[in-house]
Amino acid sequence: MFDVLAFLFEQYFSLDNCxxxxxxxxxxxxxxxxxxxxxxxxxxxxxxxxxDNAPYALLDERSIAMARVLHPREESRLTVEAQAFFHYLSSSGALSAGKREQLIDRLMQSNAQSIDAEAVKRVALMVLWRQGDDLANLLIEELLFAESDGQMH
Structure with a gap:
């Protein structure tokens, strides 16, 4: 499924084109x-x-700078690399608190038993893509074209 999402993003950079x-x-x-x-x-x-985006928006309104701790069920499905990438996105400010929760919610909705870092990246791209603003597009480009050999912490 994550490969299909990546393909869609690559083919339709804008929601208007889908x-x-x-x-x-x-x-x-x-x-x-x-x-x-x-x-x-x-x-x-x-x-x-x-x-319904209202609960996610509410998280953004009430957000305080706090690290997101994964629930054991979330942890068990995310590989170590996926967890590291999720925490990198969370701590770097690339995702607001609401978008971070959308990301983890959407990851947990997949049928995949094991979710790798590439899947986290692709779903993060979809969450940002759906946001549809200029900042999201810049973050998307950064995620797509960032050097993969760099450290994430």
Missing amino acids: PDRSTLAKQLSAAGFDDEEIGEALDWLSEFDEL
């Missing part, structure tokens, strides 16, 4: 993704579109 669900499914199938993976990704996106 076609409807059936057209997307056909394009994804033509790109070589299997039906199950396409269905899961499109369902995930639909759920994401229907999210």
